[in-house]
Amino acid sequence: MKDHIKKEIIKVLKEIYNLSDAEDIVEIQKTSNKHVSSDYFTNISMKLAKTLGEKPNQIAETIVASIDSDKNYKVWVAKPGYINFTLNQSVKNNIVPEILKSTNLLTSVETKNVKNIIVEFVSANPTGPLHVGHGRGAIYGNIISKYLEIQGHKVHKEYYVNDFGNQINKLVISVFSKIDKSIAQGYSELYEGNYINDISDKIQEFIKNKGWSITIKSILENNEHSKKLEACRKIIVNSILENIRDSLGKLGIVFDDWFSESMLFEGNLVDKTIARLKETGKTIKKDGALMFNDDEPRVLIKSNGEYTYFASDLAYHDKKMREFDRVINIWGADHHGYVNRVCKGLESLGHDIDKLDIHLIQFANLYRGKEKVSMSTRKGEFVKLDTLLQEIGIDAINYFYLMRSKDQHLDFDLEVAVSSNKNNPVYYIQYAHARIEKILSQVPNYEEFEFDHKNLKNKQEGDLVDQLANFSDICKKSIINLKPQIMTNYLYDLSQLFHGYYASERIIKDEINYSQVYLLAAIQKVVKCGLETINIQAPKEM
RNA sequence: GCGCCUGUAGCUCAGUUGGAUAGAGCAUUAGCUUCCGAAGCUAAAGGUCAGAAGUUCAAAUCUUCUCAGGCGCUCCA
Numbered sequence A: 001m002k003d004h005i006k007k008e009i010i011k012v013l014k015e016i017y018n019l020s021d022a023e024d025i026v027e028i029q030k031t032s033n034k035h036v037s038s039d040y041f042t043n044i045s046m047k048l049a050k051t052l053g054e055k056p057n058q059i060a061e062t063i064v065a066s067i068d069s070d071k072n073y074k075v076w077v078a079k080p081g082y083i084n085f086t087l088n089q090s091v092k093n094n095i096v097p098e099i100l101k102s103t104n105l106l107t108s109v110e111t112k113n114v115k116n117i118i119v120e121f122v123s124a125n126p127t128g129p130l131h132v133g134h135g136r137g138a139i140y141g142n143i144i145s146k147y148l149e150i151q152g153h154k155v156h157k158e159y160y161v162n163d164f165g166n167q168i169n170k171l172v173i174s175v176f177s178k179i180d181k182s183i184a185q186g187y188s189e190l191y192e193g194n195y196i197n198d199i200s201d202k203i204q205e206f207i208k209n210k211g212w213s214i215t216i217k218s219i220l221e222n223n224e225h226s227k228k229l230e231a232c233r234k235i236i237v238n239s240i241l242e243n244i245r246d247s248l249g250k251l252g253i254v255f256d257d258w259f260s261e262s263m264l265f266e267g268n269l270v271d272k273t274i275a276r277l278k279e280t281g282k283t284i285k286k287d288g289a290l291m292f293n294d295d296e297p298r299v300l301i302k303s304n305g306e307y308t309y310f311a312s313d314l315a316y317h318d319k320k321m322r323e324f325d326r327v328i329n330i331w332g333a334d335h336h337g338y339v340n341r342v343c344k345g346l347e348s349l350g351h352d353i354d355k356l357d358i359h360l361i362q363f364a365n366l367y368r369g370k371e372k373v374s375m376s377t378r379k380g381e382f383v384k385l386d387t388l389l390q391e392i393g394i395d396a397i398n399y400f401y402l403m404r405s406k407d408q409h410l411d412f413d414l415e416v417a418v419s420s421n422k423n424n425p426v427y428y429i430q431y432a433h434a435r436i437e438k439i440l441s442q443v444p445n446y447e448e449f450e451f452d453h454k455n456l457k458n459k460q461e462g463d464l465v466d467q468l469a470n471f472s473d474i475c476k477k478s479i480i481n482l483k484p485q486i487m488t489n490y491l492y493d494l495s496q497l498f499h500g501y502y503a504s505e506r507i508i509k510d511e512i513n514y515s516q517v518y519l520l521a522a523i524q525k526v527v528k529c530g531l532e533t534i535n536i537q538a539p540k541e542m
Numbered sequence B: 001g002c003g004c005c006u007g008u009a010g011c012u013c014a015g016u017u018g019g020a021u022a023g024a025g026c027a028u029u030a031g032c033u034u035c036c037g038a039a040g041c042u043a044a045a046g047g048u049c050a051g052a053a054g055u056u057c058a059a060a061u062c063u064u065c066u067c068a069g070g071c072g073c074u075c076c077a
Helices: A001-015 A043-053 A056-066 A093-103 A132-150 A168-177 A194-210 A218-220 A223-250 A261-266 A271-278 A308-322 A333-348 A385-392 A394-402 A416-419 A425-442 A460-479 A484-504 A515-532
Strands: A029-031 A040-042 A073-078 A082-087 A114-122 A152-159 A255-258 A283-286 A289-293 A297-301 A326-334 A356-361 A364-368 A411-414
Touching: A001 A029, A001 A043, A001 A056, A029 A425, A043 A056, A043 A082, A056 A073, A056 A082, A056 A093, A093 A460, A093 A515, A114 A132, A114 A308, A132 A152, A132 A326, A132 A364, A132 A385, A132 A394, A132 A460, A132 A484, A132 A515, A152 A385, A168 A194, A168 A218, A168 A223, A194 A223, A218 A223, A223 A385, A255 A261, A261 A271, A261 A308, A271 A283, A271 A308, A283 A297, A289 A333, A289 A515, A297 A308, A308 A326, A308 A333, A308 A356, A326 A333, A333 A356, A364 A385, A364 A416, A385 A394, A385 A416, A394 A411, A394 A416, A394 A484, A411 A416, A425 A484, A425 A515, A460 A484
Parallel strands: A114 A152, A114 A326, A152 A255, A326 A356, A364 A411
Antiparallel strands: A029 A040, A040 A082, A073 A082, A283 A289, A289 A297
């Protein structure tokens, strides 16, 4: 209908004003103002006022006078020159059967340009269980991947495992020092927490089973035992990774690959990447270290010969850039200072930086009522993601982490998230779905009756129909632009309209208006579809 | 000091490509059950869109500056 109106306007403009570029300047917009009872409007007369030297109102009247009359809508002018189009309600009502007939409500977001995309997210260091600080990135990365899949792209979800370097050594020391306290000497800020104790038990059992009759200290310090140390290191890292994988699995997050940093070194990829970087002349030697010469020199190889995180990260990204059409990283906002460095490095390696998309996620604060929940990672006193899941459930986790733009700091109130009332948007939306289910179950034969577009007349029905008609646009905005919060907001608004309607209009009555039942069925279908796209269940009863 | 994000009602936040009188929820106040789930609904009240200047017929939205908050600027990862 929008396109039809646009064509009509263009036609008129060409006739009256002989405008050759009418196609480019005519815009038909959806009316969002609540005080104006129109569905679409155009601002074309304001745009033309200057060049034509006429008042916008006058131009609008002239255009309207030339528009062929159409049964489907009314055209009218409003100051200072808006041309409004009010669609006939019963024509709009046809969205209801259209939705019900559709086998896939999301076809409008499908792409013709299918790409091979890697989404890397979470990638928390394997030095402890996931805590609530990891939650937002995990849920966000998962939905971004899903959104890209809905669009038809080939998506590869990857977790980058930093199992190389200092923090892993520190982890090993932390575990070993539980067996022999003297090992901790000389180290500060070792990892603490029950999980460290659990793993040290595991190591002790492993050593016992192997029948090794050597001290834990000698495994660590004696070079003869380097293979034994390596075996222990693997057990430690793997048991943490298992825990992480398990936590993510409970959240419905499954990765296609867990790519390990040490693989980069085993395959000499880091050296190869650095060698290529050297060829570009962008590296310098300074104070015995090899540096990438960006705005500021950035260390690749330390003066003691160790590689920095930056070095292996460049190798990793180099690999991703070669293997995929589009590379997406989900990082915490605290990494933003690092973005430029990686981009510059990749550019020097000859990559098209437009292929790389780094999503920085702002931090989320958890509250229990007014009290802020501490996220301190010191001494293991953090709230684990598992604990959060147990407390509020998977649906609330998804919704609350997705309800705000990634650029927005997020305040997440646990008391609201566990409440079973209208204060909790998740319950409110799910309740709408369940309420409709209850009604539909009482008229199981409704499909034997015809939908009549003339039988939805009141204001609330009109508002609901408009909101249903918006769904396709909302999907585009949310799914194509990768903005889940647009979906959560839409579903909340739709539920609100529904609950108001439900309270004022009785559906099951002596003479049932089956068109109303169809309307509810369409609402339910849209709610369900919307919830599914953001990984939330649509319960039939609750 | 430099960089990124944010600033809209008492609180938490929507606000589409710049459009008409600024939108919800919470909290507050006043109401609504012989009836499909009150796990709900209706209404009132609440605004210097951080501030200033600019662009425009039109600015919460774009530009510049100022102020405030969060985060980052290691031979850390």
